[in-house]
Amino acid sequence: MKYFFFDYDGTFLIPRTPAMSERNREALLALKKAGHKVILCTGRCNGHVPDELWDLDLDAYCTSCGACIIADGKVIRDDRLDNGFVNETMKYFWDLQLDGAVEGEKRIKFYNIDSYDKPRIPDVHSYDEYIRLYSLIPVHKLTLYGVPMKEEVAEYLVSNGLEIINNNNVYYEIIKVGNDKGRAVRDTLRYFGADVLDSYCFGDSMNDSRMLMNVGHSMVVDSAPDDVKEMADEIIPSVYDDGPAIWIENFLKESSPCL
Secondary structure, rough: OEEEEEOOOOOOOOOOOOOOHHHHHHHHHHHHHOOOOEEEOOOOOOHHHOHHOOOOOOOOOEEHHHEEEEEEEEEEEEEEHHHHHHHHHHHHHHHHHOOOEEEEEEEEEEEOOOOOOOOOOOOOOHHHHHHHOOOOOOOOEEEEOOOOHHHHHHHHHHHHHHHEEEEOEEEEEEOOOOOHHHHHHHHHHHHHHHHHEEEEEEOOOOOOOOHHHHEEEEEEEEOHHHHHHHHHHOOOOOOOOHHHHHHHHHHHHHHHOOO
């Protein structure tokens, strides 16, 4: 039995498309059918994981860059940001008119952004609106748009025990120090009693870096930035060419029944 961790956006899902290709979906199901463990390892929060992934009934879901882990239907990690601190930070963002998302039980866009899917991903356009509607919801991470980040904002976040991940110069993921995809891999393997040498992962961006460094064999799609590809054991075809599915199909074809 092998353990496959996979990033979703940019790895299995082509950017700005509603769902992954049928070939990639069937490849994940084929791994499960062959008896391997298949594990989502994403920066997305639970409230932003699409139905197509929940419907696959994966062996584990590592969300919010590892702040939350659900394995065999059980929550084995749930490291939330303090609501008081989140509310204070949302006031700080409001004063500076910064835009981003609060991520946890829900994904909430703020402040000058209109959500493209309000039923699933609501938006708020003032600090008072956020406090009135969402001040008590579980929060695992924050996202900020606008690159580069102002030095004063970075200092505020770091001084409060947060780590800032620059995701391909598009946005920043803000997580508690100690919560990352590498820890998610280690915690999940420990839960399953698995050897790291039996683990594999697929990624495409800088928030995958610690996942890539904490598995036995790491694959990065050819559509990833060069600095991410340098971290991989193997470069596979682009997400636009169903690279993960191609790799999985070859793996299953070459694997002996005893794996």
